[in-house]
Amino acid sequence: MTAALLTSDTQVEIDRLRERMRRMESGQLGSARPELDSLPGLSQVIRLRAGGSYQVDSASLALALMAGPSRSGAWCAAIGWTDFGVEAAAELGVVLERTILVPEPGEAWLEATAALVDVTALVLVRPPERVPEALAAKLSARLRKRGTALVALGPWPRCEASLSIAEPQWSGAGRGEGHLRARRVVVEVRRGTAQPRRTALWFPGGDGAAVAEPVCAPVCAPVCAQPVEALRVVG
Amino acid sequence: MRTLVVWCPDWPVVAALAERDLPGHLPAAVFVANIVQACNGAARDFGVRRGMRRRDAQARCPDLVVLDQVPERDARGFERVLAALEELRPGVAPLRPGLAALKSPGRFYGGEPEAGAVIAECLVGLGIRDVRIGIADDLFTAEQAARCAAVQESLVVAPGESGVFLRGLPVDVLDEPEAVGLLKRLGLPGLADLARLPLADVEARFGTRVAWVHRVLHGADARPLSTRTPPPELVGQVDFEPALDSAEAVCFSARQTAERFVTRLAERQLVCTEVVLTVEADGAVASERRWLHPRWFTAPDLVDRLHWQLVGSLRVGDIRSAITRVRFAPETVVPEADHADGLWGGTDARVERGIARVQGMLGHEAVVAPVLQGGRSPADRQALVPWGERATALRPRRLPWPGSIPPPAPARVFPAPWTAGVLDAGGRPVAVLPRGAMTGEPSRFKPGEGEGWQPVAAWAGPWPVDEQWWEGGKPLVRFQVVGVDGRAWLVTFDGSGWVTEAAYD
Numbered sequence: 001m002t003a004a005l006l007t008s009d010t011q012v013e014i015d016r017l018r019e020r021m022r023r024m025e026s027g028q029l030g031s032a033r034p035e036l037d038s039l040p041g042l043s044q045v046i047r048l049r050a051g052g053s054y055q056v057d058s059a060s061l062a063l064a065l066m067a068g069p070s071r072s073g074a075w076c077a078a079i080g081w082t083d084f085g086v087e088a089a090a091e092l093g094v095v096l097e098r099t100i101l102v103p104e105p106g107e108a109w110l111e112a113t114a115a116l117v118d119v120t121a122l123v124l125v126r127p128p129e130r131v132p133e134a135l136a137a138k139l140s141a142r143l144r145k146r147g148t149a150l151v152a153l154g155p156w157p158r159c160e161a162s163l164s165i166a167e168p169q170w171s172g173a174g175r176g177e178g179h180l181r182a183r184r185v186v187v188e189v190r191r192g193t194a195q196p197r198r199t200a201l202w203f204p205g206g207d208g209a210a211v212a213e214p215v216c217a218p219v220c221a222p223v224c225a226q227p228v229e230a231l232r233v234v235g
Numbered sequence: 236m237r238t239l240v241v242w243c244p245d246w247p248v249v250a251a252l253a254e255r256d257l258p259g260h261l262p263a264a265v266f267v268a269n270i271v272q273a274c275n276g277a278a279r280d281f282g283v284r285r286g287m288r289r290r291d292a293q294a295r296c297p298d299l300v301v302l303d304q305v306p307e308r309d310a311r312g313f314e315r316v317l318a319a320l321e322e323l324r325p326g327v328a329p330l331r332p333g334l335a336a337l338k339s340p341g342r343f344y345g346g347e348p349e350a351g352a353v354i355a356e357c358l359v360g361l362g363i364r365d366v367r368i369g370i371a372d373d374l375f376t377a378e379q380a381a382r383c384a385a386v387q388e389s390l391v392v393a394p395g396e397s398g399v400f401l402r403g404l405p406v407d408v409l410d411e412p413e414a415v416g417l418l419k420r421l422g423l424p425g426l427a428d429l430a431r432l433p434l435a436d437v438e439a440r441f442g443t444r445v446a447w448v449h450r451v452l453h454g455a456d457a458r459p460l461s462t463r464t465p466p467p468e469l470v471g472q473v474d475f476e477p478a479l480d481s482a483e484a485v486c487f488s489a490r491q492t493a494e495r496f497v498t499r500l501a502e503r504q505l506v507c508t509e510v511v512l513t514v515e516a517d518g519a520v521a522s523e524r525r526w527l528h529p530r531w532f533t534a535p536d537l538v539d540r541l542h543w544q545l546v547g548s549l550r551v552g553d554i555r556s557a558i559t560r561v562r563f564a565p566e567t568v569v570p571e572a573d574h575a576d577g578l579w580g581g582t583d584a585r586v587e588r589g590i591a592r593v594q595g596m597l598g599h600e601a602v603v604a605p606v607l608q609g610g611r612s613p614a615d616r617q618a619l620v621p622w623g624e625r626a627t628a629l630r631p632r633r634l635p636w637p638g639s640i641p642p643p644a645p646a647r648v649f650p651a652p653w654t655a656g657v658l659d660a661g662g663r664p665v666a667v668l669p670r671g672a673m674t675g676e677p678s679r680f681k682p683g684e685g686e687g688w689q690p691v692a693a694w695a696g697p698w699p700v701d702e703q704w705w706e707g708g709k710p711l712v713r714f715q716v717v718g719v720d721g722r723a724w725l726v727t728f729d730g731s732g733w734v735t736e737a738a739y740d
């Protein structure tokens with residue numbers, strides 16, 4: 001009993017000290033790093049913090065993370081994305097006038113990222129190779145200084161959180177009829193070694209509404225019971 | 236007031252040949268709706284005449300150079316002539332491309348024939364061989380005198396002799412087809428006959444223009460020339476002596492010129508949105524490029540563009556020798572007020588600087604702005620425009636684009652499609668026949684090299700498209716395919732095999 005109480009006290013103390021260290025690292029002692037805006041459907045899954053680095057495994061999820069700050073007037077950049085889906089980004093709410101793309105930075109991807117970290121609120125990166133930890137730490141210091149968030153599509157060392165998509169299920173398509181309309185996914189958020197937090201979402205939601213919606217929302221019913229309307233070509 | 240008229244006959248043909256760098260002695264004609272509008276002397280020697288149909292003209296002269304009518308080109312070409320005339324004598328009145336009038340320099344060149352000779356010599360120096368000059372008391376007589384003059388000669392009508400000179404001409408010079416026809420039918424073939432009629436009757440029967448000629452015949456016209464003010468010189472250029480061979484050195488030396496260029500425009504409340512940068516090496520144009528700016532050019536923008544152009548041209552080998560001259564020519568200028576910043580900020584200058592740094596590192600095409608446009612495939616529906624350039628020739632999005640894939644749009648659009656494979660239940664590759672029928676239902680597929688084979692969980696389509704078949708385009712059939720792992724792809728059958736164009740990642 002006593003032992004259990006002690007461990008919980010210690011845990012709280014450790015957490016407090018960690019928080020203090022994190023603030024000192026960021027150079028803004030006393031003020032927590034502000035949160036970036038996020039899409040309404042995603043805000044319960046994750047809220048990006050200015051200066052943090054995140055890792056995702058899905059292009060659409062990365063675009064959705066970008067849409068939040070972009071919609072509220074911030075500049076965003078994507079580096080190393082040769083296959084950036086412009087229309088999907090626009091559907092998710094990314095403002096294209098404030099989006100900078102560097103599709104093929106080649107060897108200089110890190111320099112390009114560093115230059116754009118200085119001027120934007122969120123940077124999407126697809127690193128061409130494995131990123132050494134020292135390099136990530138150096139970039140991380142710059143991120144904290146400038147208050148920019150980094151979202152990496154692919155592995156990124158020492159990231160604040162890692163987001164992945166599990167159990168995707170598309171609805172709308174049959175055996176030749178209909179078309180893709182909505183996708184039910186489970187978004188897993190891993191922070192450090194803790195157990196992943198799983199949230200089920202409709203992402204994108206039904207009928208072109210590309211925002212994410214929680215599964216319990218009423219959109220569930222109409223999407224599941226899609227009427228089959230398209231003609232089928234008989235071979 | 237003595238007036239001097241400079242006439243360059245067949246100006247549309249001369250200007251068109253000069254612009255296409257063709258020699259002036261070739262038979263050539265300018266056509267409008269397949270009718271000869273103007274032709275040169277060489278074509279006339281073959282029997283080509285104004286108003287002739289194109290096939291008749293070409294039958295008489297198979298080598299005839301056929302030119303389109305471009306009024307802007309004629310005016311642009313004549314601007315050079317006007318500038319040369321203004322050097323000799325200010326106060327030039329352009330009448331139309333090919334014809335200009337100025338106050339006759341009476342004694343400056345030692346007399347009127349001498350002045351005519353100086354002007355003719357100057358224009359021949361510009362490469363215009365056929366110049367004729369007429370000098371008389373008034374504009375109309377001077378123009379007629381120019382038309383009567385020989386090549387590179389001037390015809391001087393002495394003061395007070397206009398009436399005598401004009402009376403010897405036929406009525407055809409009036410340039411009023413109805414009046415000319417009527418005068419001829421009335422048996423009055425010369426201007427002398429017209430001069431004998433009473434003025435009131437001429438005005439009542441033939442209109443004001445003929446009445447005005449009638450007054451000229453009696454020596455009563457004295458209208459001042461409406462001369463032009465020379466347009467301001469906005470082109471900025473810098474010469475390098477000795478010649479420079481590195482892009483950095485040229486940009487550094489051109490910085491002041493760029494600033495002067497922008498300031499001179501700003502003094503007239505103008506800003507430049509389109510500029511032509513010309514780089515000359517060894518006296519010949521080595522690289523010329525038109526640059527557009529989404530807002531307007533500032534001096535650092537111009538230097539950036541110059542740097543990009545130089546680096547690009549040096550890399551591909553357009554510029555082989557040292558650079559002797561750089562020219563900034565404004566192509567489009569607009570009033571400053573059209574582009575004024577709002578009181579509360581415009582584009583973030585800090586962001587522009589960050590982008591400029593990346594462009595400095597990777598070249599200016601490396602940073603792009605995403606734009607949407609119309610089209611059928613996901614790759615067609617987007618465009619990547621180099622940062623700092625204006626998007627041009629985008630397809631409109633409002634058109635229906637039948638055959639396009641309904642939303643949601645794929646998050647990954649591959650710049651080069653992946654080679655894919657789609658098999659039916661029997662393990663045979665699925666094909667789409669020309670009539671749209673499929674040889675089997677997809678049951679297994681492989682989206683690309685890095686991905687493995689997997690069973691099809693669901694599929695949708697086809698969305699057939701037959702674009703630009705007249706230019707060798709192939710009919711395409713698109714499908715959405717969902718694998719058993721839940722990931723969806725956009726695969727396309729292009730007549731021979733399958734490719735993956737995009738992923739719903």
